[in-house]
Amino acid sequence: MKNLLVIGGSKGIGNALLKSAVNEYNCTNISRSNPDWTHTNLNSYSLDITSDSLPELGNVDSIVYCPGSITLKPINSLTDQNFIDDFNINVLGAVRVIKKYLKQLKRGESPSVVLFSTVAVNQGMPFHSSIAVAKAGVEALTKSLAAELAPTIRINCIAPSITDTSLSAGILRSDKQRDSLSQKHPLKKILTPEEIAATALFLLSDKSSGITGQVIGVDAGLSTLKI
Numbered sequence: 001m002k003n004l005l006v007i008g009g010s011k012g013i014g015n016a017l018l019k020s021a022v023n024e025y026n027c028t029n030i031s032r033s034n035p036d037w038t039h040t041n042l043n044s045y046s047l048d049i050t051s052d053s054l055p056e057l058g059n060v061d062s063i064v065y066c067p068g069s070i071t072l073k074p075i076n077s078l079t080d081q082n083f084i085d086d087f088n089i090n091v092l093g094a095v096r097v098i099k100k101y102l103k104q105l106k107r108g109e110s111p112s113v114v115l116f117s118t119v120a121v122n123q124g125m126p127f128h129s130s131i132a133v134a135k136a137g138v139e140a141l142t143k144s145l146a147a148e149l150a151p152t153i154r155i156n157c158i159a160p161s162i163t164d165t166s167l168s169a170g171i172l173r174s175d176k177q178r179d180s181l182s183q184k185h186p187l188k189k190i191l192t193p194e195e196i197a198a199t200a201l202f203l204l205s206d207k208s209s210g211i212t213g214q215v216i217g218v219d220a221g222l223s224t225l226k227i
Contacts, residue, residue, distance in 0.1 A: 001024070001025060001026050001041075002024075002025050002026070002061040002062065002108075002109050002110075003025065003026045003028070003058070003059045003060055003061045003062075003108070004021055004025035004026065004027050004028070004061065004062050004063075004064070004204065005027075005028045005029075005030070005057065005060050005062070005063045005064070005097075005101065006018055006021075006027060006028070006029050006030075006063075006064050006066065007029075007030050007031065007049060007063070007064070007065045007066055007067060007093070007094075007097055008030075008031050008049075008065070008066035008067040008068075009027075009029035009030075009031055009035060009044070009066065010029065010031040010032065010033045010034060010035050010036075010044075011031075011033075011165065011166050011167075012066070012163070012165030012166060012167055012193050013066055013116070013160075013163060013165060013193045013196045013197055013200075014029070014031065014064070014066035014067075015035055015193070016192075016193035016194045016196070016197040017064060017066070017197040017200050017201065018035060018042065019037075019197075020194070020197050020198070020201055021201060021204075022039045022041045022042050023041070025041065025062075026041050027039075027041055027042045027043070028042075028043045028044070028045070028057060028060075029042065029043070029044040029045070030044075030045045030047060030049065030054070030055070030097075031044070031045075031046065031047075031049075031067075032046065032047070032048055032049075033046055034046050049067060049089070049093045049096070049097070050088050050089055050092070050093055054096065054097065054100045054101075057101065057104065058104070059104060059108065060101045060104035060105055060108060060111075061105070061108035061109045061110065061111055061112075062105075062108065062110075062111055062112045062113065062114075062204045063097060063098065063101065063105065063112075063113045063114070064113075064114045064200055064204070065093070065094045065097055065098075065113070065114070065115050065116065066116060067089050067090070067093055068089070068090060068116055068118075068131075068135075068167065069085070069086050069089050069090065069131060069134070069167075070131060070167055070168060070170075070171070071085075071086055071130045071131050072127040072128060072131070072171075073127055073130070074126075074127060075129050078129060078130050082130045083130050083133065083134075086130045086131050086133070086134040087133070087134045087137065089134075090131075090134040090135060090137065090138055091134055091137040091138055091141060094115055094138065094141065095141065098113060098145065105152075105153050106149075106152055106153065108153075110206055110209070111152065111153045111154070112153070112154045112155075112156070112203060112204045112208075113145070113153060113154070113155045113156070114156055114157070114158065114200045114203050114204065115138050115141065115142055115155070115156075115157045115158075116135075116138065116157065116158055116159075116160070117135040117136075117138045117139050117142075117157050117158070117159040117215060118131065118132065118135045118159055118160065118161075119159055119160065119161045119217060119219040119222055119223050120132045120135070121135050121136045121139060121159065122159075122223055123219075123222060123223045135159075138157060139157055139159070139215050142155050142156065142157040142213065142214075142215060143213050143215075146212045146213030146214075147213065150212060150213075154203075154208075154209075154211065154212040155212060155213065156203045156208075156211060156212060156213070156214050156215075156216065157214070157215045157216065158196060158199055158200060158203070158215075158216050158217075158218055159215050159216065159217045159218070159219065159223070160191060160196050160217075160218050160219060161185060161191060161218075161219035161220055161222045161223075162181060162190060162191070163190070163191045163192065163193060163195075163196055164190050164191065164192055164193065165193055172190065178190060184222065185219070185220035185221060185222050186220060186221030186222065186225040186226075186227050187220035187221050188220075189220050190220075191218065191219070191220060195218065196218055199216065199218050203216070
């Protein structure tokens with residue numbers, strides 16, 4: 001059974017991923033809080049990925065880095081610290097994790113890393129300056145590392161549209177707001193964590209063995225279609 005490390009698996013997409021993967025992988029989760037469920041194939045560490053020391057682990061075949069942020073403010077309301085915080089959690093956190101477990105990945109079984117961006121990097125959206133800048137860094141990191149670590153380790157990135165998680169609860173705060181946002185998408189829907197997790201699982205699997213250095217939009221058609 002392969003060994004999967006998930007960063008940020010206590011909630012949202014990471015939690016959906018763990019629930020989907022736990023019968024197929026030996027799973028380790030690192031997040032600020034532990035998932036509210038247990039399984040014999042799941043070990044969990046509670047820590048702050050941006051400041052605490054990462055645990056020593058044995059075999060690591062694949063990594064999914066899920067932590068993110070939604071800092072939506074007009075540019076005049078964004079502080080330098082907003083940009084720094086978004087960069088720390090989205091980019092430097094991923095860098096720290098990959099560097100920490102790179103030796104294990106290099107000797108892993110069909111190793112794969114999945115990172116997360118946002119549709120807002122390539123689909124200009126108001127009030128997204130800070131998070132879009134940080135996630136653009138994630139996309140650049142994806143491509144640079146995919147080139148550097150090929151052919152041993154595959155690195156890919158998922159760029160979702162808004163997804164129904166606790167992180168986006170403030171945006172999806174009412175039925176009216178939810179309906180308004182869903183209507184902006186060609187598929188007329190708000191994505192679920194399970195839908196994003198399914199794409200991540202595909203990118204971890206041998207079925208995607210020919211895919212690396214890609215930013216894959218899972219966005220209900222928002223970034224490429226106009227209807």
